[in-house]
Every structure is written in structure tokens, then in C-alpha cells.
Amino acid sequence: MPKETANHKQKTLLTTGQTIPLNIKRLGINGEGVGFYKRTVIFVPGALPGEEIIAQIEKVYPNRAEAVVKRIKKKSHDRVVPPCPLYDECGGCQLQHLSYEGQLKEKQDVVRQAFERYTKIKTENLPLRPTIGMKNPWEYRNKSQLQVAKDKEKVIAGLYGINSHRIIDLDQCSVQHPETVRVTNAVKRILEDLNIPVYHEKTRKGIIRTIVVRTGFETGETQLVLVTTQEKIPRKELLIAEIQKRIPGIKSIVQNVNDKKTSIIFGEKTIPLEGPETIGEKLGSLSFELSARAFFQLNPQQTVKLYDEAKKAAKLTGKEKVVDAYCGTGTIGLWLAPDAAEIRGMDVIEESILNAKENAKRHGFTNTQYETGKAEDILPKWLKEGWKPDVIVVDPPRTGCDQAFLKTVGKIKPKRMVYVSCNPSTLAKDVHMLISHGFEVENLTPVDMFPQTSHVEVVCTLVQKIEK
The missing domain is CATH 3.40.50.150 (Vaccinia Virus protein VP39)
Structure with a gap:
């Protein structure tokens, strides 16, 4: 075998805990900053293109590494303060620290990267247009699907935290329609007051596993879906009565049964509890009736x-x-x-x-x-x-x-x-x-x-x- 020469290129060996200087070149498809240390690609959540940072290596793989930001030496001019207090924990939004103009620009670039990687179309020949954005990029989601759990005696509902199976209780959310937040919070208190068992992921015991709320932006109609592990719900009639009493304005209350060990939200069986099985929504001149499991743009x-x-x-x-x-x-x-x-x-x-x-x-x-x-x-x-x-x-x-x-x-x-x-x-x-x-x-x-x-x-x- 020939001897290695001084200019023979090798991938740098990185170790967990190591700190390195890094220039962030672009955003990855999951919103993380992407930089290169020697010949190794480094993914850094929270870092933005154009930034110079000190990064700490968290995980090392054969062809890449993951790191966290230890210090920002040079900030991007598009960096902003995230308005949501749960931003660093929740994981539901990845880019609140990036100005909206910056988000639109980087999302266009993510599309460009995908076509550079998976097709043979030359970049200069790619007919890629600017990203179409929103005038008000907040409170736009018409549907929430939040996992239910118990935190001591308190019923909580939210999303799994970043890189964990700990549910972050979402009492507020800046991208959800306010009505979906209001209804979910009220349902949590009702479940708590009536002591209705909620699902525990590890023991697989309990009944209420997910609270799903969908609101029609144009119609104002709201549907509540309780996803359960079994058809029988203790004190069901009282539960329905309390929902109607404490959350006026809900048009449809539905139960969906999902008894499987799965991350999929809905099961096959849907049972109407109160009101019609659908709610209405409008898009332009068209109106739609939406059932609990029906797909509709968020x-x-x-x-x-x-x-x-x-x-x-x-x-x-x-x-x-x-x-x-x-x-x-x-x-x-x-x-x-x-x-x-x-x-x-x-x-x-x-x-x-x-x-x-x-x-x-x-x-x-x-x-x-x-x-x-x-x-x-x-x-x-x-x-x-x-x-x-x-x-x-x-x-x-x-x-x-x-x-x-x-x-x-x-x-x-x-x-x-x-x-x-x-x-x-x-x-x-x-x-x-x-x-x-x-x-x-x-x-x-x-x-x-x-x-x-x-x-x-x-x-x-x-x-x-x-x-x-």
C-alpha cells in the first residue's frame, strides 16, 4: 500500500463534547443550520445561514454530526426573538427565531437543495419561483391534535418535547386558531374535574389519549374529537353535558376509538356523541363538510x-x-x-x-x-x-x-x-x-x-x- 502523503484528505474525527468553530451555510430540511467542519457536515438546530458560531458536538455518525449552539460570534441580520415562551421546549415550530422574510427566502432554498440533490436538473435551469407567503403568519392552523397525559393531578395536553417523550403542556400556541386553544384548555379542566382516566403511554392504561379540535375559519363551526382507547367512557353523559355547558359554541362532539400501540392519531371506529358528524368550512366560493378523520388543509x-x-x-x-x-x-x-x-x-x-x-x-x-x-x-x-x-x-x-x-x-x-x-x-x-x-x-x-x-x-x- 502506498504511504499517505501530507495532503491526503481524510474526514476529521469528531468526538462528543468537542467544541468547534462553524460557519453556517444554509438551512436543512428540518430547519437546522448546516455547516462544514473540514469535510464533515454538521447540523445545528437554532443556527442560521450566515452566522459564525461555536458549536458543541452532541452526536457523531459516519457521514455527519449533530451539534448545539454554544455561542454566536456573528449573528444573522434575519435573527429575531421568538415570541412564544415555549419555543425552546415544544418543537412544534422550528423557525420562530428567523424573520418571516428570511423564512420565505430559506424555504425557497430548501426546494432548490432537494432538486440539486435528487435530480440532474442544473441549478441555472431550475424554474424556481419565490415563496408565496402570508400577510399575517400567525394563528393560521385550523386544527390541533394534542396528546393527553397526567402531570401529578393535573391533566395536560400538548406535543412531545424536542428529542424526548415528555409532553409539553400547550396552554397557548401562537400558530393555532385561538378557538382550538380555548376548547382544548376547557376539555383538560373537565377531564380533570370528572376524574376521567387519561392514557399513559408506558403502561398503556387509561382512556382519553388525544384531544382533537378543528375550527372552520369562515364558518366559525368547531368540532371536538376525543380519541379513546376503548368505546366505553366512564360518566360519558356527564362529560358531554359539561362540555356543552362550559364550552358553548361547539357544533360537533365525536369519539374516535384507537386501541392500538401506535403513533397514528385515529383508529377506524368513529362514534358521534352530540350534534352532527361534520362541520362546515369554506374555501373561496366552495363550501365543504368535514368529518373527524377527513383530510383538509390546516x-x-x-x-x-x-x-x-x-x-x-x-x-x-x-x-x-x-x-x-x-x-x-x-x-x-x-x-x-x-x-x-x-x-x-x-x-x-x-x-x-x-x-x-x-x-x-x-x-x-x-x-x-x-x-x-x-x-x-x-x-x-x-x-x-x-x-x-x-x-x-x-x-x-x-x-x-x-x-x-x-x-x-x-x-x-x-x-x-x-x-x-x-x-x-x-x-x-x-x-x-x-x-x-x-x-x-x-x-x-x-x-x-x-x-x-x-x-x-x-x-x-x-x-x-x-x-x-
């Missing part, structure tokens, strides 16, 4: 902007057959329906499909069809039956589209595909595959659906590549 104000971007991207003339894959309650498809010849949607949650059908009927749309099932199963079935779409719109979960579905899209070769994504990394991976099927990216528009957090939504428009 930021209605930005959803209108998001769907308008999707509509522009689809370029409908009234003659197109459109697929609304992963359709949820049919929101995007119904947004497009007035300008399409036909909309067909599918989703795996039966309640969502029922809501989609009801929503379409309520608005008088006769050019819509919805089926329960997986997109990767239903789209090939429609194709086999001789129905071929001109435009495909997808809004999949964070894991992205199923590969079998993408292969079918590649065979169909629609004129346009509008991919709405909540995860730039899986979007870029799926786009890379679609490019191999003859598509090219026409434009990318980030939309800030979740201010103060690291998340960013993207509307990606793909078209069939024209051979030159």
Missing part, C-alpha cells in the same frame, strides 16, 4: 393561494379529463371542476370519499366521480376501461407517490401533471423518475402553508418534453 387562507397556483398550472380549457389523485375530501378537484370536462378522484379513506361526493353534489357538479382505493390500483383500472386523463393532479402524503402509480402516469403521458407536495425531497425523487418517462419541469412554486416551521409546500408543473 391553513385555509394559504390553501386558496395553493389551489389557485394548481389551477394556473393545470391550464384547463373546459375540455380536459382530470385525475385528482390522493383527493381527500375533493378540495383540489372541485377547485378545478368548473373548468374541466370531467374530474375523477380517489383516496384510501372511505369517509373522505363520502365527503368528496357530498361536497360535489352540494355544489351541483355533475362532472365528478370518486372511488375509494389506492391511486396505484384505481388509475390502471380506469386506463384498462378506456378512460385516459389529459391532466393528472396529485397531492400525496409526505412519503410521495407510489412507484407503481408513477409508472402508470409514465405510460399514460398526460399533457400536464400538477404535483402538489408537502415534502421537497420526495417531490424531487418522484420528479426524477417522471423525467425518465419523458416529462420536464415547467415551474416550481413554493407556498408557505406553515409559517414559523421548517415545512414548505410546492406546486410543481410537469409537461411532456418536446423533442428539439
Whole structure:
């Protein structure tokens, strides 16, 4: 073996507890600052691009390390004081220490990074637009899902703290609609006063495991969902009566049973306790009925902007057959329906499909069809039956589209595909595959659906590549 020379490059060996100087180059997909020490990438939560810091190594991995900020030598001009007193504990927001203008800029960069990493599109050829933001980036979330626990005799509800299984009690939240906070706090006190057993994660004993509250921004209607480990709730009638007495204005009270050891919030069984099973919400001129488990965007104000971007991207003339894959309650498809010849949607949650059908009927749309099932199963079935779409719109979960579905899209070769994504990394991976099927990216528009957090939504428009 040849001897190592003085200029032979090796990765620097880092050790836990070691302090190092670090220049922060960019933000990572989870909102952490990213810097390089010698040839090792270092992730530092709370650090911002442009900052010079002293970092302390917390964890070392073969290809990266994680660190914390010990001291900031040079601050970013975009650094601000987080307004939330629980910001350092909660973990629900990752970017309250970054000015809103800075958040929009960095979220655009996160999308750029994803496409640089997972596609072969050159940066100078990436049609990436500025991030569409909010005028008031606070109190925008219409739904809260908070885990319930006991702290001595006190009932608490909140999120797990950063890197822990300790629940941080959220008596206030600057990104939640105030009504969801008010209702949750009142329910905690009622559970406490009636001594109704709450779920203990380790022992798996207790009944109430999650408090879910959704409020219609436009309608003002509120639904409370109590997620329980069993169907029977002690003093159920008294519980319902106290909720109605102490929290006036709740339209719908629902129970959902989830007896599994899982991090998934909802179980399969939903039981109405008081009032209708749905609440109403409006997006623009459309109104929707939402059941407890039905997916609906968490930021209605930005959803209108998001769907308008999707509509522009689809370029409908009234003659197109459109697929609304992963359709949820049919929101995007119904947004497009007035300008399409036909909309067909599918989703795996039966309640969502029922809501989609009801929503379409309520608005008088006769050019819509919805089926329960997986997109990767239903789209090939429609194709086999001789129905071929001109435009495909997808809004999949964070894991992205199923590969079998993408292969079918590649065979169909629609004129346009509008991919709405909540995860730039899986979007870029799926786009890379679609490019191999003859598509090219026409434009990318980030939309800030979740201010103060690291998340960013993207509307990606793909078209069939024209051979030159």
C-alpha cells in the first residue's frame, strides 16, 4: 500500500463534547443550520445561514454530526426573538427565531437543495419561483391534535418535547386558531374535574389519549374529537353535558376509538356523541363538510393561494379529463371542476370519499366521480376501461407517490401533471423518475402553508418534453 502523503484528505474525527468553530451555510430540511467542519457536515438546530458560531458536538455518525449552539460570534441580520415562551421546549415550530422574510427566502432554498440533490436538473435551469407567503403568519392552523397525559393531578395536553417523550403542556400556541386553544384548555379542566382516566403511554392504561379540535375559519363551526382507547367512557353523559355547558359554541362532539400501540392519531371506529358528524368550512366560493378523520388543509387562507397556483398550472380549457389523485375530501378537484370536462378522484379513506361526493353534489357538479382505493390500483383500472386523463393532479402524503402509480402516469403521458407536495425531497425523487418517462419541469412554486416551521409546500408543473 502506498504511504499517505501530507495532503491526503481524510474526514476529521469528531468526538462528543468537542467544541468547534462553524460557519453556517444554509438551512436543512428540518430547519437546522448546516455547516462544514473540514469535510464533515454538521447540523445545528437554532443556527442560521450566515452566522459564525461555536458549536458543541452532541452526536457523531459516519457521514455527519449533530451539534448545539454554544455561542454566536456573528449573528444573522434575519435573527429575531421568538415570541412564544415555549419555543425552546415544544418543537412544534422550528423557525420562530428567523424573520418571516428570511423564512420565505430559506424555504425557497430548501426546494432548490432537494432538486440539486435528487435530480440532474442544473441549478441555472431550475424554474424556481419565490415563496408565496402570508400577510399575517400567525394563528393560521385550523386544527390541533394534542396528546393527553397526567402531570401529578393535573391533566395536560400538548406535543412531545424536542428529542424526548415528555409532553409539553400547550396552554397557548401562537400558530393555532385561538378557538382550538380555548376548547382544548376547557376539555383538560373537565377531564380533570370528572376524574376521567387519561392514557399513559408506558403502561398503556387509561382512556382519553388525544384531544382533537378543528375550527372552520369562515364558518366559525368547531368540532371536538376525543380519541379513546376503548368505546366505553366512564360518566360519558356527564362529560358531554359539561362540555356543552362550559364550552358553548361547539357544533360537533365525536369519539374516535384507537386501541392500538401506535403513533397514528385515529383508529377506524368513529362514534358521534352530540350534534352532527361534520362541520362546515369554506374555501373561496366552495363550501365543504368535514368529518373527524377527513383530510383538509390546516391553513385555509394559504390553501386558496395553493389551489389557485394548481389551477394556473393545470391550464384547463373546459375540455380536459382530470385525475385528482390522493383527493381527500375533493378540495383540489372541485377547485378545478368548473373548468374541466370531467374530474375523477380517489383516496384510501372511505369517509373522505363520502365527503368528496357530498361536497360535489352540494355544489351541483355533475362532472365528478370518486372511488375509494389506492391511486396505484384505481388509475390502471380506469386506463384498462378506456378512460385516459389529459391532466393528472396529485397531492400525496409526505412519503410521495407510489412507484407503481408513477409508472402508470409514465405510460399514460398526460399533457400536464400538477404535483402538489408537502415534502421537497420526495417531490424531487418522484420528479426524477417522471423525467425518465419523458416529462420536464415547467415551474416550481413554493407556498408557505406553515409559517414559523421548517415545512414548505410546492406546486410543481410537469409537461411532456418536446423533442428539439
